[in-house]
Amino acid sequence: MQALFLKAIFVTFVAISSAAIGFGGITSNFVRTEWPSVDIPLDHEAFAIPEGHNAPQQVHITQGDYDGRAVIISWVTPDEPGANKVYYGTSNKNYGHSAEGTVTNYTFHGYKSGYIHHCLVDDLEYDTKYYYKIGSGDSSREFWFQTPPKSNPDASYKFGIIGDLGQTFNSLSTLDHYMHSGAQAVLFVGDLSYADRYLYNDVGLRWDTWGRFVERSTAYQPWLWSAGNHEIEYMPYMGEVTPFKSYLHRYATPYLASKSSSPMWYAVRRASTHIIVLSSYSPFVKYTPQWRWLRDELEKVDREITPWLIVLMHVPIYNSNEAHFMEGESMRSVFEEWFVHSKVDIIFAGHVHAYERSYRVSNINYNVSSGDRYPVPDKSAPVYITVGDGGNQEGLAGRFRDPQPDYSAFREASYGHSTLEIKNRTHAFYHWNRNDNGKKVAADSFIIHNQYWASNLSRRQLKKHHLVTIEGQTASI
Numbered sequence: 001m002q003a004l005f006l007k008a009i010f011v012t013f014v015a016i017s018s019a020a021i022g023f024g025g026i027t028s029n030f031v032r033t034e035w036p037s038v039d040i041p042l043d044h045e046a047f048a049i050p051e052g053h054n055a056p057q058q059v060h061i062t063q064g065d066y067d068g069r070a071v072i073i074s075w076v077t078p079d080e081p082g083a084n085k086v087y088y089g090t091s092n093k094n095y096g097h098s099a100e101g102t103v104t105n106y107t108f109h110g111y112k113s114g115y116i117h118h119c120l121v122d123d124l125e126y127d128t129k130y131y132y133k134i135g136s137g138d139s140s141r142e143f144w145f146q147t148p149p150k151s152n153p154d155a156s157y158k159f160g161i162i163g164d165l166g167q168t169f170n171s172l173s174t175l176d177h178y179m180h181s182g183a184q185a186v187l188f189v190g191d192l193s194y195a196d197r198y199l200y201n202d203v204g205l206r207w208d209t210w211g212r213f214v215e216r217s218t219a220y221q222p223w224l225w226s227a228g229n230h231e232i233e234y235m236p237y238m239g240e241v242t243p244f245k246s247y248l249h250r251y252a253t254p255y256l257a258s259k260s261s262s263p264m265w266y267a268v269r270r271a272s273t274h275i276i277v278l279s280s281y282s283p284f285v286k287y288t289p290q291w292r293w294l295r296d297e298l299e300k301v302d303r304e305i306t307p308w309l310i311v312l313m314h315v316p317i318y319n320s321n322e323a324h325f326m327e328g329e330s331m332r333s334v335f336e337e338w339f340v341h342s343k344v345d346i347i348f349a350g351h352v353h354a355y356e357r358s359y360r361v362s363n364i365n366y367n368v369s370s371g372d373r374y375p376v377p378d379k380s381a382p383v384y385i386t387v388g389d390g391g392n393q394e395g396l397a398g399r400f401r402d403p404q405p406d407y408s409a410f411r412e413a414s415y416g417h418s419t420l421e422i423k424n425r426t427h428a429f430y431h432w433n434r435n436d437n438g439k440k441v442a443a444d445s446f447i448i449h450n451q452y453w454a455s456n457l458s459r460r461q462l463k464k465h466h467l468v469t470i471e472g473q474t475a476s477i
């Protein structure tokens with residue numbers, strides 16, 4: 001994998017760099033193979049129920065504090081509350097410590113959830129493998145996870161980015177490929193189970209199957225959650241009108257650690273990265289809690305310690321697909337200026353079931369009375385990447401706007417996931433990996449220079465923003 005990648009770097013650096021000929025974005029016409037967009041049947045082994053009475057299932061972990069020394073371990077027991085403890089330690093089967101969690105349950109129409117446990121395990125050592133055990137007796141289950149290194153500007157770390165996953169055979173393909181990527185944590189950009197595509201009691205059942213489906217990864221490494229429209233579940237026809245009810249009961253986030261007032265938006269620091277999670281479906285206009293929180297959180301970012309600044313949201317701000325076109329405009333008009341002034345490195349989003357990457361552009365000069373109305377090249381702007389291509393039952397969004405707008409660098413309607421491999425304070429390797437005939441193919445790859453540390457390395461000319469990738473070749477931005 002490493003060797004392959006190095007080879008890719010040296011193959012060709014492609015520069016379509018003249019301002020005179022414009023940007024020259026690429027629309028890949030790759031012809032994909034895919035499974036039908038239907039959910040995996042309930043009796044499939046991907047949803048297997050662990051053996052034993054009341055055995056813990058749907059095990060998932062997420063970062064539990066601001067700095068990476070804690071995890072929240074969550075699981076569901078189906079029959080009775082059962083034990084609510086996590087036993088953990090640094091050697092297998094020999095757990096020196098335990099922590100006590102909380103348990104909750106909810107109803108959704110006629111569905112009654114299992115007992116949902118959330119347990120904070122904190123005061124961990126950095127960069128250490130921990131083993132943990134949940135459940136009791138014959139039904140107990142054991143897993144492990146690795147804590148990140150203490151934050152320092154050159155800490156290397158590999159993230160996976162997955163969005164709009166669902167529970168089809170395409171979802172399974174994405175997850176399998178991801179699990180061979182060597183990435184250490186997932187940045188999840190919203191739309192988890194697509195359970196809201198079902199009616200009545202099946203909604204709850206499909207949240208349970210999804211929890212069991214992703215457990216193969218989520219029990220062993222943190223997935224950092226953000227919410228999408230499929231989490232809203234405003235379903236008045238069945239008397240369910242509390243937004244995000246299933247999501248909030250099941251998926252915990254460490255929002256208090258970043259002084260957020262809601263689990264829907266929060267931030268964490270992990271290795272050399274400061275990650276900000278926003279909610280596209282919570283109020284964000286001026287003076288709202290999310291707006292005030294983001295303003296304060298951006299002040300806390302210290303690029304001397306965490307050089308990499310990444311933002312996650314569900315709805316993309318720069319999208320050129322017919323699907324969900326312009327839906328990100330409201331958030332763009334409120335936050336884009338902050339993203340540019342804070343020199344955010346990358347903004348990841350989902351929602352659109354395709355892959356797309358932007359150039360570094362901004363559209364912050366326009367106001368209702370004057371100013372340019374167009375996105376323009378801006379070396380302080382983030383790269384916007386849409387990875388809503390996890391593989392859910394709604395299928396691919398295959399209709400891109402024609403012609404390709406100037407802000408769009410690369411787009412392709414295939415399923416896949418991305419990885420961001422941070423090497424040090426100046427360099428990271430990025431890949432988008434398409435699911436292709438059961439193989440994982442790196443279809444869009446580049447070296448990304450840090451917006452804070454690399455800006456002084458050399459007066460990197462504005463030209464660099466016009467560098468593009470074409471398949472099998474690597475550029476740098």
Ligand SMILES: *[C@@H]1O[C@H](CO)[C@@H](O)[C@H](O)[C@H]1NC(C)=O
Nearest residue numbers: 080081104105106107112113
């Ligand atoms: C939660 O579980 C308890 C104990 O089984 C039960 O009495 C209660 O009705 C459940 N609550 C909900 C909201 O389902």
Ligand SMILES: *[C@@H]1O[C@H](CO)[C@@H](O)[C@H](O)[C@H]1NC(C)=O
Nearest residue numbers: 365366367368369370371372
């Ligand atoms: C609106 O844009 C014009 C031209 O860029 C600028 O001079 C003016 O200050 C802007 N007004 C506000 C309120 O941002």
Ligand SMILES: *[C@@H]1O[C@H](CO)[C@@H](O)[C@H](O)[C@H]1NC(C)=O
Nearest residue numbers: 154422423424425426427428
């Ligand atoms: C950072 O990583 C890149 C890519 O591996 C390498 O070329 C560069 O020399 C590194 N910089 C430092 C300061 O170590």
Ligand SMILES: *[C@@H]1O[C@H](CO)[C@@H](O)[C@H](O)[C@H]1NC(C)=O
Nearest residue numbers: 303304452453454455456457
């Ligand atoms: C980059 O250069 C500017 C102006 O010379 C300086 O203020 C800033 O501290 C430098 N940044 C880094 C990371 O060295």
Ligand SMILES: [Fe+2]
Nearest residue numbers: 191228229351
């Ligand atoms: Fe969505």
